[in-house]
Amino acid sequence: MTIKKMLLASIAIASVATPFAVSAETADKRIALSNNYAGNSWRQAMLTSWDKITKEAVSQGTVAAADAFTTAENQATEQAAQIQNLILQGYDAIVINAASPTALNGAVKEACDAGIVVVSFDGIVTEPCAWRIAVDFKAMGESQIEYLAEKMPDGGSLLEIRGLAGVSVDDEIHAGIQAGVEKNPQFKIVGAVNGDWAQDVAQRAVAGILPSLPEIAAVVTQGGDGYGAAQAFAAADRPMPTIVMGNREDELRWWKEQKDANGYETMSVSIAPGVSTLAFWVAQQILDGKDVEKELVVPFLRIDQDNLEANLENTEKGGVANVEYSLEDAQKVIGGAN
Amino acid sequence: MKLSSGAIRLVIPAVSLAVLLAAVFYMQPRAMSYTGLNLLFNLAVPIALATIAQMLIMSVNDLDLSMGTFVSFTACVTATFLQTSPAIGILILAGAIAAYAALGVIIHIRQLPSIVVTLGMSFVWGGLAVLLLPSPGGAAPGWVRWIMTAKPPVVPMAIVASVIIAAITHFLVMRSSLGVLIRGVGGNQRSVERAGWSVVGLRAAAYAMAGFFAVLAGIALVGLTTSADANIALRYTLLSIAGVILGGGEFVGGRVSPIGAVIGALTLTLAGSFLSFMRISPDWQIGAQGAILIVVLALRLFLNRLEKREKNP
Structure with a gap:
């Protein structure tokens, strides 16, 4: 009797808890960022945003890891080798800002064949098996x-x-x-x-x-x-x-x-450099089993007369205005494409 | 321990490759499989071919600074003409090899420094590549893709290809009489000349062979990437030079080793993966890659000295 009660109770708790644990499915998944260049303020902001958002996601247990890799030189052959290394390291998804839209296709195909989700943004890749988050x-x-x-x-x-x-x-x-x-x-x-x-x-x-x-x-x-x-x-x-x-x-x-x-x-x-975080959430959603269109369009960042002060406040001296995306934003973008 | 000096030259690159490989396997056991080895080494195949090309130029005491742009150019030809109209594509590539032979002739007859001529040519090849593919694109011919993604039994393609490249070029450069003569031009040009050989012809042959292997490098690269862009192989210039030196070759004197060059190319590729598995930040990676090179070269200098001491006790 007590066991039955305990079982019932745990089922009740589980069903109550599920809506909060939205991403239990991806808790053991690891996502990597493959980036080709870090030499200007936009790219630096992009990496900082990635770091900030993914650290939160990892500490909340949404994903197991979200590591950023930048190639030492901005060269397609080097990034192709980097992607192949990421495949070997067993990541479940690779988010790419590509050095070339076409020269990474071979490596991207290898990743897809290994069952890895590939999401490209900003510098997108043309390989059909990858997702693209393009700017309009x-x-x-x-x-x-x-x-x-x-x-x-x-x-x-x-x-x-x-x-x-x-x-x-x-x-x-x-x-x-x-x-x-x-x-x-x-x-x-x-x-x-x-x-x-x-x-x-x-x-x-x-x-x-x-x-x-x-x-x-x-x-x-x-x-x-x-x-x-x-x-x-x-x-x-x-x-x-x-x-x-x-x-x-x-x-x-x-x-x-x-x-x-x-x-x-x-x-x-x-274009907000925080688009890297949008790509992160899109990859997470795909890993979560969501049906996502291959071609997504990222909204551009618009500042108007009335929200100028707020945006300026968030912008570092010598930096760029930025927006970081949340899971909900990503779901909106995905929903818009479907 | 009686080893020939050629064998000693090969020992260091081979040992450094083995050490690196062991370290990679230790850090990433997944790499110790058929697909793992292929992923580790398949991008080394075009680098190995480019290294062989550079080695042929270096065997006549010259240096090719246009290797990267030339391989990019041939990659663009492969992804465009060789795919759409193979006859024209082959014609263009043959023309490019002929251009390399002509370069050898010009450098020899006018006594021009090869570094200057090839640096100038690098802009020509780069310009032609941009003309062919103003924006990245093109597609790999089906047969190239098939070769580069072939899955032979037991041993992955990348290893098979490396062994074949090493074996063929070893025969060509170390065993054939043409190879001996080409190395002779690097070692002592005047004695080759006095023996009645045409040094112009030999230099042209060395350059033409280099052009041929560079063309193969471009084709192999496109087979892996599936398409090309005009800047795809810019890094190959320095990688190929480093590969030759790492593999036991020298800048002057016709002292080169094809097997060493292939091993050198594999080691360079593996060094990149090793650093990436170590999670070294990109700011330090170039430095760390340099440090690996310096360690290997220092080891070689040390062994060279030992070798000399044994010769004159």
Whole structure:
């Protein structure tokens, strides 16, 4: 009798406890991060976010381990060898920020064949057996024009600052901006320069083209270049246009100064380096047996006039604005794709 | 203990490979299996081929700084032309080998430093690779993929391939008369010349053979990765030089060892895995890799000295 009671009690406890222990299925699973490069503030923030979120997950028993590996040199052959080592080390899932979209496919295939879940993000891999968390750069470009169309219904002349020539990200954001301008013909791009996602390059380029331009209503950018553009406009003593910002700390700080001084209004779009944590949760969900689409789209980070202060506060000096994702966020992204 | 100097040269690379392998097996028992060995060593196959190519250049006292970009270029050709229209692909690769032979001729006739010429060529090969594949892509020809992922019984493909490469090149360089002459050019060019041989022809032959093995390296690499990009093998320049030296070769004097070179390439690959299993932070990994190299080289210097002392007591 007592044994029966005990059994019943334990079943009751188990059924009550289950909803809380959401990831008991993955408690013994080990996830590895294979990263190809750690040499800039964005990648550093990405690794810090990974560290922070996965440490919590490990201490809560969601997963057994979540180790980060970075190759010593940013080379595809080295990362391929690293992935093969991770297979040997018996990880259940490998999260990859890849040095090349194609050159790792052989190693990724080996991992899939060994029954390992492979999730790629930011630098994605094309091997069909892997999951991809891609950024919708085109939407990022288009959203800038949409914001401007709302802010200035009469339209005006735009200056476009592009990124590094020949890189696919630059092409995609540019395509988004063009699509936005086509939909809102009241805007006209009167000039374009390459700012290489760097303040100093952007400042030089904008200063060079400014004398030949009519009055500029707004500057559309790709991130990392907004502060330099603002400096160029200030130096040329031209009226300050609406400059769309990225997520660097100096851009946000300048925006805040202007906002306090004269009520300057703009917005910021960027990719949060915390996308690594989204990839972590997606891998965890797949290990948990969830049905997840192979192609996922990561939302970009948008900062507006009213949440500027909050974001600036969370951003380290010289760092980048960031968002870390939770399990619920990941489930939302997965649900959106299904 | 009476060992020939050639055997002593081979002992150190072989022992260091065995020690590293034992350490890896100890840390990661999973590696001690058919698939485990294959995963550990399959990326060493293209490196071994590139090392052999570098060794052939070094056997005539030259150095090839374009090895990485050249292998990248041949990888791009493999993933594009060799896959879509094999005839044109083979033609391009044959042309590339001919270009290597021509380089040998130019370097010899104009008495140019090979380092400068090959450094210049590295930009040419790099540019051609970007022209072929402006963005990463292409696909491995089916037969290449089949060879590189073949599963022979008992011994994994990576080991079989390494043994075959070592055996063939050992015969070619150490046993055939052409090999002896090529090494002779490195050892004493004037005596080879006085004996009536064409040193231009020998240098061209050495370069052409190097080009051939580098082409094989590119093909093997694509067979493993399934596709290429223009920067896929940039690291091979330094890896191949380190592999030759680690395997008992020397920069001058035509003293090279094909078996040692293959072992050297395997050791370099294994050193990377070893450090990764040790969980050494990436900031220290390059340094640690260098430390392994220095330890092995120091051992060799020590043995060389012993060898000399035995010769002149």
